[in-house]
Amino acid sequence: MMEKMIFGRYVPAQSLIHRMDPRSKLVIIFLFVCIVFIANNSLTYGLLAIYTLVMISLSKVPFRFIISGLKPVLWLVLFTLLLHLFLTKEGELLFQAGWFSIYEEGLRQGIFISLRFFLLILMTSILTLTTTPIEITDGLENLLHPLNKVKFPVHELALMMSISLRFIPTLMQETDKIMKAQTARGVDFSSGPIKDRVKAIIPLLIPLFVNSFKRAEELATAMEARGYRGGEGRTKYRQLSWGIKDTSMLVFLGILTALLVLFRT
Amino acid sequence: MSKEKLVQLDNISFQYALETGFALRNVSFDIYEGEWLALVGHNGSGKSTLAKLLNGLHFPQEGSIKVNGMLLTEESVWEIRKKIGMVFQNPDNQFVGTTVKDDVAFGLENNGIVREEMLERVKYSLEKVKMAQFLDQEPHHLSGGQKQRVAIAGVIALRPSIIILDEATSMLDPRGREEVLETVRELKENHHMTVISITHDLEEAVKADRIIVMNKGELYREGSPKEIFQLDEELVQLSLDIPFPVKLSKLLKEQGVSLSRHFLSEEELVAELWTSHYKK
Amino acid sequence: MDISLQKVEYRYQAKTPFERLAIKDVSINIPSGTFLAIIGHTGSGKSTVLQHLNALLKPTAGKVVIGDKEVTADKKQKNLKEVRQKVGIVFQFPEHQLFEETVEKDICFGPMNFGVTMEEAQRRAKVAIKQVGLSEEILSKSPFDLSGGQMRRVAIAGVLAMEPDVIVLDEPTAGLDPRGRKEIMDMFHALHIERKLSTVLVTHSMEDASKYADHIVIMQNGEVYKKGTPEEIFTSPEDLMQLGLDVPEVVRFQQKIEETFHIKFSQTCLTVEMLTKEIASLLKGGGQK
Known part of the structure; x- marks a missing residue:
């Protein structure tokens, strides 16, 4: 069951995007989320789409892989489109059948907004497809570092994130194992009335919690035995390195922003 | 015997909070430099508690522990942990890093080792446990035996003089168990590591230099494997095997x-x- | 109840980029009343085989026949519950599946899922808890207050209370001390003898396999490498050693004697007692020379 989740799973490769500093990728995504809202006509949306496509091709992640991973989210995009089709009643009437009608403005808005939504999802999935979760964590820790001054526990947060990432596969395996053990004891997880299925979750969740607490305790002991005592005085093994490619990618995004501002109406 | 006493335990008693009865009672013994000491006993005999005391994860209510002549206290504990590395039972629950090399580096980061040296030590220790080709591997792709070898690499990267195996092979299959023991044997022979292995695996105990049998929190017997295994039926009574x-x-x-x-x-x-x- | 696997193949995550072949062309017969041991390294496919025995996994090719039920790749299966009641599985570290407030409730959980009344389930719990060597007082305790070894026994009791016809054991003694290991295995063996309970033991331990099983299947790289009675399997220990598998100590010792003495015993000894007799008579004969 768990195995089928492909959305956002890291795909190892040696592309330009893969080799970029996670900090620059995070900054670019953040800025992209902002500049998407500048676009308001076909030309500017077209520019955004081209930019996204260039990014995808640079990442060397097979396109069908991205699409198959996006399937669950596509419904949301489609839903956005339909919502606008039905609810916006401005501009010329394009189509009418009984109570159901589509207006020009509704179609335009629907397409633009779902495209905006779609591009955002594409860009963020390029981030997660080309960056290991731990790189993202490191990038975030580094970007958020200034917050240390206001006593924000950046190191602890990053450590928590990296440990959670480390244990996700372990917990998935464990969930699978307990599910099978309870299925063998007659629990039916996949059919029957909703009420029974909700009840079936209890024999899964309780062992999972109990085991996780035990894990956490043992892990804490092991960490202490290995000399962990908080972020102070710690050195770092993984290093981030900002290169020319990172600067150029940011410049590239700057040019896109300028074009968007220039061509918006 | 003129061998150096590396660790001295003097009349140790320990009781867990919220529990009646002592987990350890009046335990005294020495650990000598360069030896392989096996601590055996049934589940709940106090052997794992002993390991945790040696590493300062708990402190005894009575008695004292000296490592290299240094008294183990709340102040000296971090110094002593550098000298005593531990490998625990569950391979999964001691793997902190998201990849093999990150995990080995974890202990080094904690001790503030500079990065250049870290790179070297990570590489060196993974070579020692024959895991160098798995540098970037994630833990869930490794077998139990491989994870335990990474844990050992994490220990030796800190260059301790003692390694404690706290039932480190009990969750492994025969092949994993052999891999781990082979690795530790090599470390002992070529790097003069002192090994304390807590186990109920006989093959492990038979090959030790010395065995300490624990029973109900007390030191029951101490001697060479030959001496200990002459006890015969007595061992069976203690829920051990012959x-x-x-x-x-x-x-x-x-x-x-x-x-x-x-x-x-x-x-x-x-x-x-x-x-x-x-x-x- | 008989179980048979016929040319079973299983692929994990079939038709995705992560597809992986776990077992192929596996045919195993488990007639009612057998004690079968499945042996192999981690990753040899033995756990995958185990999950086919009560239809937790459906083969991607071939078929599994459990009693009168056939499980194949393309058939939609209904009423798997019936199969699951008849084939109880004790997974590795079964104590991880405990969840109820009391031991009694946890043991009753399985039987009640299969439609047994509360009274009947409680009666079975009392029987099962004694079978696993614990006292009745423990029934009212919380499973999480017990020791690791006791939790293991409670979890096993939970499977026994389902009153299955076949019991499947996945490394049931992993992590226990020698006495615990022996007690648990002796208990399963006694159940097998007294109740003619078919037993499938998945294990790394050649000692246990040779001691308890009457048939052994050896898995290697997802295929059945060898099957037969313990005598047949251990008559050529060299094959097993070549695979990096252990052989029982008795067999290994016999082999060493045979090599040193340049002789061949008339049979493969599977117990220390048998081997002692053979050696004693050999030495008496040898002394006369």
Whole structure:
């Protein structure tokens, strides 16, 4: 069951995007989320789409892989489109059948907004497809570092994130194992009335919690035995390195922003 | 014996919070430099508690522990942890890093080792445990034995003088167990590591230099494998097992085959049977 | 109840980029009343085989026949519950599946899922808890207050209370001390003898396999490498050693004697007692020379 989740799973490769500093990728995504809202006509949306496509091709992640991973989210995009089709009643009437009608403005808005939504999802999935979760964590820790001054526990947060990432596969395996053990004891997880299925979750969740607490305790002991005592005085093994490619990618995004501002109406 | 005393335990008693009864009572013994000491006993005999005391994960209510002559206290504990590395039972629950190399580096980061040296030590220790080709591997792709070897690499990267194996092989399959023991044996031989292994695996205990048998929180017996395994039925009473060659020697004697002693290794027993009984 | 696997193949995550072949062309017969041991390294496919025994996994090719039920790749299966009641599985570290407030409730959980009344389930719990060597007082305790070894026994009791016709054991003694290991295995063996309970033991331990099983299947790289009675399997220990598998100490010792003495025993000894007798008579004969 768990195995089928492909959305956002890291795909190892040696592309330009893969080799970029996670900090620059995070900054670019953040800025992209902002500049998407500048676009308001076909030309500017077209520019955004081209930019996204260039990014995808640079990442060397097979396109069908991205699409198959996006399937669950596509419904949301489609839903956005339909919502606008039905609810916006401005501009010329394009189509009418009984109570159901589509207006020009509704179609335009629907397409633009779902495209905006779609591009955002594409860009963020390029981030997660080309960056290991731990790189993202490191990038975030580094970007958020200034917050240390206001006593924000950046190191602890990053450590928590990296440990959670480390244990996700372990917990998935464990969930699978307990599910099978309870299925063998007659629990039916996949059919029957909703009420029974909700009840079936209890024999899964309780062992999972109990085991996780035990894990956490043992892990804490092991960490202490290995000399962990908080972020102070710690050195770092993984290093981030900002290169020319990172600067150029940011410049590239700057040019896109300028074009968007220039061509918006 | 003129061997250096590396660790001295003096009259240790320990009780867990919220629990009645002592987990350890009046335990005293020394650990010598360069030896392989096996701590055996049934589940709940106090052997794992002992390991946690040595590493300062708990402090005894009574008695004292000295490592290299240094008294183990809340102040000295971090210094001492650098000297004593621990490998725990569950391979998963001690793997902190998201990849093999990150995990080995974890202890080094904690101790503020500069990055250049870290790179070197990570590489060196992974080579020592024959895991160098798995540098970037994620833990869920590794077998139990491989994870334990990474844990050992994490320990030796800190260059300790003692390594404690707290039932480190009990969750592994035979192949994993052999991999781990082989690695530790190599470290002991070539790097003069002192090994304390807490175990109920007989093959592990038979090959130790010295065995300490724990029972109900007390030190029951101390001696060489030969001495300990002569105890025979007493061991079974303590819920331990007897090595196969000893068992066989005993049965052969009952059948009227005279043997000079009980044998611990199969080779020795075969040789004795061959020379003193057959080849005439 | 008989179980048979016929040319079973299983692929994990079939038709995705992560597809992986776990077992192929596996045919195993488990007639009612057998004690079968499945042996192999981690990753040899033995756990995958185990999950086919009560239809937790459906083969991607071939078929599994459990009693009168056939499980194949393309058939939609209904009423798997019936199969699951008849084939109880004790997974590795079964104590991880405990969840109820009391031991009694946890043991009753399985039987009640299969439609047994509360009274009947409680009666079975009392029987099962004694079978696993614990006292009745423990029934009212919380499973999480017990020791690791006791939790293991409670979890096993939970499977026994389902009153299955076949019991499947996945490394049931992993992590226990020697006495615990022996007690648990002796208990399963006694159940097998007294109740003619078919038993499938998945294990790394050649000692246990040779001691308890009357048939052994050896898995290697997802295929059945060898099957037969313990005598047949251990008559050529060299094959097993070549695969990096252990052989029982008795067999290994016999082999050493045979090599040193340049002789061949008339049979493969599977117990220390048998081997002692053989050696004793050999030495007496040898001494006369």
